[in-house]
Amino acid sequence: MTLKVSGLVRRHAGNPEPTLKGLSFDLPQGTLTALLGRSGAGKSTLLRCVMGLESFEAGTVEIDGVVVQGTAEVSAARRAEQLHAARARLGLVFQSFELFPHLTALENCTLAPVRVKGLSQPSARERATALLCQLGLEARLEAYPAQLSGGQRQRVAIARALAMEPRVLLYDEPTSALDPSMKHEVLQALQRVDATGVTQVVVTHDLALARAVEHVCVLDHGVVIEAGKPAEVLEAPVHEATRALLKDWR
Amino acid sequence: MAVVTVFGATAALAQQPLRWGSDGQGGAPYVFQDPMDPTRLVGFEVELAGLLARRLGLASQPVQGPWDRLLELLARGDFDVALNGLELADEKKRVALFSRPYFAAAEVLTVRRGDGTAPRALEALAGRRVGTLPGSLAERIAQRAGADVRTYEGGQDEIYDDLKLGRTDAVLLDEPVARYYGELDDTLETVRGDFGVVQYGLAVRLGDTARLEALNRALDALIADGTLRRLYERWGLWTPATAALLGDDDLSPREPALEFERWKAAVGKLPSFRERLVSRYPTYLPLFVKGAGLTLLVSVLSMALAMALGVLLAIGRRYGATIVRAGCVAYIEFFRGTPLLIQLTMIYLGLPELGLKLEPLTAGVLALGLNYAAAEAENYRAGLESVPEGQREAAEVLGLSRLQALRFVIAPQAVRIAIPPMTNDFIALLKDSSLVSVVTLTELTKTYTTLANSTRDHLGLGLVVALCYLAIGLPFARLARRVEARFARHLGREVA
Numbered sequence: 001m002t003l004k005v006s007g008l009v010r011r012h013a014g015n016p017e018p019t020l021k022g023l024s025f026d027l028p029q030g031t032l033t034a035l036l037g038r039s040g041a042g043k044s045t046l047l048r049c050v051m052g053l054e055s056f057e058a059g060t061v062e063i064d065g066v067v068v069q070g071t072a073e074v075s076a077a078r079r080a081e082q083l084h085a086a087r088a089r090l091g092l093v094f095q096s097f098e099l100f101p102h103l104t105a106l107e108n109c110t111l112a113p114v115r116v117k118g119l120s121q122p123s124a125r126e127r128a129t130a131l132l133c134q135l136g137l138e139a140r141l142e143a144y145p146a147q148l149s150g151g152q153r154q155r156v157a158i159a160r161a162l163a164m165e166p167r168v169l170l171y172d173e174p175t176s177a178l179d180p181s182m183k184h185e186v187l188q189a190l191q192r193v194d195a196t197g198v199t200q201v202v203v204t205h206d207l208a209l210a211r212a213v214e215h216v217c218v219l220d221h222g223v224v225i226e227a228g229k230p231a232e233v234l235e236a237p238v239h240e241a242t243r244a245l246l247k248d249w250r
Numbered sequence: 251m252a253v254v255t256v257f258g259a260t261a262a263l264a265q266q267p268l269r270w271g272s273d274g275q276g277g278a279p280y281v282f283q284d285p286m287d288p289t290r291l292v293g294f295e296v297e298l299a300g301l302l303a304r305r306l307g308l309a310s311q312p313v314q315g316p317w318d319r320l321l322e323l324l325a326r327g328d329f330d331v332a333l334n335g336l337e338l339a340d341e342k343k344r345v346a347l348f349s350r351p352y353f354a355a356a357e358v359l360t361v362r363r364g365d366g367t368a369p370r371a372l373e374a375l376a377g378r379r380v381g382t383l384p385g386s387l388a389e390r391i392a393q394r395a396g397a398d399v400r401t402y403e404g405g406q407d408e409i410y411d412d413l414k415l416g417r418t419d420a421v422l423l424d425e426p427v428a429r430y431y432g433e434l435d436d437t438l439e440t441v442r443g444d445f446g447v448v449q450y451g452l453a454v455r456l457g458d459t460a461r462l463e464a465l466n467r468a469l470d471a472l473i474a475d476g477t478l479r480r481l482y483e484r485w486g487l488w489t490p491a492t493a494a495l496l497g498d499d500d501l502s503p504r505e506p507a508l509e510f511e512r513w514k515a516a517v518g519k520l521p522s523f524r525e526r527l528v529s530r531y532p533t534y535l536p537l538f539v540k541g542a543g544l545t546l547l548v549s550v551l552s553m554a555l556a557m558a559l560g561v562l563l564a565i566g567r568r569y570g571a572t573i574v575r576a577g578c579v580a581y582i583e584f585f586r587g588t589p590l591l592i593q594l595t596m597i598y599l600g601l602p603e604l605g606l607k608l609e610p611l612t613a614g615v616l617a618l619g620l621n622y623a624a625a626e627a628e629n630y631r632a633g634l635e636s637v638p639e640g641q642r643e644a645a646e647v648l649g650l651s652r653l654q655a656l657r658f659v660i661a662p663q664a665v666r667i668a669i670p671p672m673t674n675d676f677i678a679l680l681k682d683s684s685l686v687s688v689v690t691l692t693e694l695t696k697t698y699t700t701l702a703n704s705t706r707d708h709l710g711l712g713l714v715v716a717l718c719y720l721a722i723g724l725p726f727a728r729l730a731r732r733v734e735a736r737f738a739r740h741l742g743r744e745v746a
Contacts, residue, residue: 098644102662112648
């Protein structure tokens with residue numbers, strides 16, 4: 001298993017109901033999975049917990065054999081070590097891209113490989129160039145984020161994450177800030193990455209995107225209520241909440 | 251051993267020049283810049299210091315300091331003798347040792363010529379508006395007489411100008427000042443009467459008795475051989491009060507008052523602005539260049555210190571542990587919330603009490619730098635806070651350490667926000683740097699005030715000094731705009 005989440009509990013201050021209530025799922029190597037659910041179901045919180053941007057009290061996240069435990073179960077120092085090791089295997093693409101505006105597309109993709117992985121500048125540039133070209137950005141290597149379209153920015157963000165060679169790549173609503181025409185660019189990008197064997201998890205409200213993946217998981221009230229192939233879950237939902245969600249979308 | 255020490259000390263004393271402190275802004279006829287050649291310091295006290303130094307076998311070295319702080323600077327050791335119209339008064343004798351008096355000046359009243367209502371006697375001062383210098387005997391006399399006293403920190407011209415404009419009814423000042431400033435103007439007249447007499451003495455540090463005795467002996471000798479009388483006559487200052495002080499009852503002049511005539515010729519009537527622009531100001535140029543150089547040096551060094559410290563404070567305040575944050579906030583509030591002048595005085599005159607004596611330039615740069623660091627810290631904090639939280643998270647998920655995130659992601663974006671207020675602060679610092687004149691440094695503003703007082707050319711020289719400040723500040727403002735535009739171009743935004 002590349003990504004395995006077990007019994008995740010996450011409470012937010014001032015909220016009696018936990019946002020994640022012992023959530024569990026696992027994803028095999030190289031799959032492209034969509035995480036669905038109504039707003040507030042816990043999708044983004046789950047991504048942020050896996051990524052270590054938010055902490056969780058109980059449960060474990062296991063990435064490619066590296067385990068991260070909850071804050072109630074392990075010391076802060078030990079947890080920091082676990083997170084550090086996990087992050088080296090993870091990537092995250094933000095809803096709002098969060099490209100570094102003072103750096104070019106290419107520089108956005110070389111900063112971390114050079115500073116974190118210690119790659120030489122030329123080899124980092126060579127790899128980043130290859131990634132950007134794969135995603136159809138060969139003409140925009142030296143452009144600053146402000147000079148790029150939304151779809152181009154999102155593809156640079158994907159290339160930036162891939163440049164760190166993650167085993168698992170997470171996306172937080174990657175198409176929600178984009179025009180319909182640009183959504184297609186991102187979907188193509190996901191499919192190209194899928195071909196490289198990286199495990200991908202996409203939080204989305206986009207039905208077209210959900211249909212195009214290999215696997216969907218539906219979250220509600222902080223637990224997984226339904227999972228399976230898109231054809232099964234989207235066409236013949238078992239759970240009432242899933243039906244309500246799909247009805248809203250259509 | 252004791253013999254060696256005493257001998258060593260005497261030898262050291264003999265090699266040091268006679269460092270004497272005065273304020274060139276005090277003006278004629280005491281210590282002032284020669285209006286015809288402002289690079290030269292002249293005045294009857296300059297000559298007196300020279301004569302005393304020669305008697306002691308030393309070179310004479312004048313040190314500039316603000317007049318109302320001369321005794322503090324003396325105590326601090328910035329010079330060894332204070333010599334600048336210092337009144338022999340009991341409260342001053344508590345903080346310094348004073349010599350025998352070397353000059354006595356009658357207090358005289360100056361009024362508008364033909365003003366029938368003008369006060370002409372001490373009793374008539376009650377309730378009238380009287381201008382004078384702060385901390386002088388004249389001020390105390392006028393207060394005791396019940397006058398509404400106005401004191402002036404600037405130059406003597408200002409005191410007499412206010413009289414001419416009717417803002418005061420009379421001016422009570424020492425006779426030399428009245429003679430060199432008040433009497434030059436036909437519309438003013440001097441009233442001599444029984445207002446009081448002030449005696450000037452020179453001061454040395456408490457405990458410096460050997461030097462005081464040597465100076466007293468030298469003064470006695472200058473009086474005995476008539477040197478001092480000739481000096482006063484040349485400056486037009488041989489008055490009944492001084493004659494009585496020196497035990498000489500012969501008031502008839504023996505020497506022409508050459509220096510007084512020279513002063514009157516130089517400043518009695520200002521040449522036209524055009525003429526001054528062509529013939530005078532070019533000769534003042536070296537002084538302004540020197541003053542501007544010091545202003546620039548102090549400003550650049552202070553700004554560098556302020557920026558370095560400001561970065562640490564801003565980072566400490568934004569990212570530090572609770573105690574670090576509290577310390578940074580306390581620093582910022584203290585230095586932002588108290589006057590710069592007090593901070594500078596504490597550093598220059600207060601720290602020596604704790605055993606830390608700083609050079610004037612070091613003290614000035616330190617005070618300005620520490621003060622402006624508080625402002626810079628807030629600029630940088632505003633810059634750091636303007637960068638969206640998502641940028642930090644993006645850096646974090648890519649595995650960058652906090653320091654790397656700050657250096658490569660947050661700071662480059664924060665700088666653009668911080669540049670305009672930084673430019674503002676530098677221009678403000680440039681102007682605030684004039685405060686270092688209180689620690690004996692003659693920067694641009696001090697150059698102007700002393701020059702204006704000794705040439706009586708306030709407006710023309712004011713324009714010159716304003717141009718000097720603009721010439722320093724504008725290139726920096728321009729540079730800042732270019733740097734800002736560069737950052738903005740990357741971010742795809744326009745800068746006006």
